[in-house]
Amino acid sequence: MSRLATCFDALRGRGRTALIPYVTAGDPQPGVTVPLMHALVEAGADVLELGVPFSDPMADGPTIQAACERALRHHTGLGDVLAMVREFRSDNSYTPVVLMGYSNPIEVMGYEDFAVAAAHAGVDGVLTVDLPPEEGADLVAALNSREIDTIFLAAPTSDAGRIQRMSAGGGGFLYYVSFKGVTGADRLDVGAVRDQVARIRAHTDLPVGVGFGIRDAQIAAQIAAFADAVIVGSALVNRIAELAEQPQRIVAEAPQVIAQMRAAMDADGTVAAAN
Amino acid sequence: MVTQTGQTAESARFSEMPDAGGHFGIYGGRFVAETLMGPLEELRLAYERYVGDADFQAELDRDLAQFVGRPSPLYHAERWSRELGGAQIYLKREDLNHTGAHKVNNTVGQAMLAKRMGKRRIIAETGAGQHGVASATVAARYGMECVVYMGAEDIQRQAINVYRMRLLGAKVVAVESGSRTLKDALNEAMRDWVSNVDDTFYIIGTVAGPHPYPAMVRDFQAVIGREARSQILAQAGRLPDALIACVGGGSNAIGLFHPFLDDAQVALYGVEGGGKGLDSGQHAAPLCAGRPGVLHGNRTYLMEDADGQIIETHSVSAGLDYPGVGPEHAWLKDIGRASYVAASDSEALEAFHELTRTEGIMPALESSHALAHARRLAPTLDKDRILIVNLSGRGDKDIHTVAALEGIKV
Structure with missing residues (x-):
């Protein structure tokens, strides 16, 4: 069983919703990333999402665009990101790591070479924002042969047929994009997301994570009540941006955003279980 | 074999691309975030419906003759x-x-399509400003709201076209991300589209972008x-x-x-x-x-x-x-x-x-x-x-x- 499947099984057994923080690798400088990954695990992260910097992050809002620009100032490329995962793995063999990024860096490395290198580094899942199932067959095959899960995005505009298709080709979990928009926008409607997650569950057996627009602990707790995973990007990256000029503070302070969300999610979970 | 039109059977396939998924060999396709997959399919269906529609073609021909x-x-x-x-x-x-310029051939066609799809708002990206002007022009002609994304760097270089767009009633948004040029304007237009996809039509100005744009823009040109x-x-x-x-x-x-x-x-x-x-x-x-x-x-x-x-x-x-x-x-x-x-x-x-x-x-x-x-x-x-x-x-x-x-x- 893959590290992601094992993780979600164990969490389900404990009645705990996964918390998945996203950081852009190399933001604001390469040396911060691996210590930050460990600190996020200590703060309550169950899975880590590591962004591969790209010059043209079309699906991202201003927060993650700026994170990519900071990382690219130090030329953090896909090869560097894989090296960071490998370094992280030397001290942590249990926390799943998902790479999130865009197609072109993987195209340039080549699907087969990427799959080999990712498996070697200890990557568990790959989410390629601009690679829908229609275009993804070759990459999915390359990743599957190395037992790496392909994680697909499902959106409010995805019909049942598309969700079934993602479910068939994908693994790990399904990432539900909570609204029509870019990362970090202030548009999340908890009630609408709850209805959509219920609709999606009718067409997939994969765990369903919810991301885009989860800005604070209260919203995280509300989403955690019905989702299998809460994915937090811009709220954490904003904190990193505030500390970008004092990178020595990032590892100690930025994970507090995640710790607060973890506490709120667990508190609500306890209440729900008691009821 | 040479046919009556002088074409060989072997070469006749060149004009028949792309395939159903928008591929020209290994090129083309639809590499976008999931949220846009449904709207792109809706656009493809609308385009295929109207491209063969006599009323649509008659209106297009009339505007190309009398407006363009x-x-x-x-x-x-x-x-x-x-x-x-x-x-x-x-x-x-x-x-x-x-x-x-030739840009208007395409913007007339896409604006007519937008109107039939019930979209009230059009957006466009522009580099030199020619496609932005052509988009602002058809927006004025068809009474639609128009937002044009333009790299901050290009706005400096093309002040006259920026003013032309504003005279035509368009809002010109300066894009400050990345290299602040055309590619970044395209990124920003895509971000607008994914955020406002219900009422917005994105007029891409060239034969790039996700399917059906390369084929659709080609057909209009x-x-x-x-x-x-x-x-x-x-x-x-x-x-x-x-x-x-x-x-x-x-x-x-x-x-x-x-x-x-x-x-x-x-x-x-x-x-x-x-x-x-x-x-x-x-x-x-x-x-x-x-x-x-x-x-x-x-x-x-x-x-x-x-x-x-x-x-x-x-x-x-x-x-x-x-x-x-x-x-x-x-x-x-x-x-x-x-x-x-x-x-x-x-x-x-x-x-x-x-x-x-x-x-x-x-x-x-x-x-x-x-x-x-x-x-x-x-x-x-x-x-x-x-x-x-x-x-x-x-x-x-x-x-x-x-x-x-x-x-x-x-």
């Missing part, structure tokens, strides 16, 4: 041909269209080639030996080429922005010096670094200053049906001056790249050979650039 001013002339540049001393050069005068084909048959009594067009994203080139793709005897030349020379690295020539990758929703040739990051381009012509190119051009290059070459900034400027002085026609700097290649090619051919050059736009917008390069303050 089509057909545009095919002009035999006799004096310039004589000076070059070789092939006869004919110019397809897209510069005479309303708004001064193919009026250029259809007219040119019948005009040259009427004027010269035969097909041309070669077609020449500049290639940024490649919409004017594919518009001219497409109706000739199955005429194997007609050579096709796309001319990219060679900037300061291909060896300098400062150019905008992905087909000549880039490699395949994925950007802006399609797989195509790109200018990128070893990590797959998109790199900045350089061309004296803002309309060619783009790191990608339409996927159909990438395919035509690989199969050898079209040849892609580059003309440098200085070659384009020489052609600009030469045409202005010998024919009294001031070409856009984009089109001057196509003229520069005609200038190289014509003298190598006999006088009975025929070249058609797409004069895709007029040069008024570029006079400040030309003057500045020559140290003259206008």
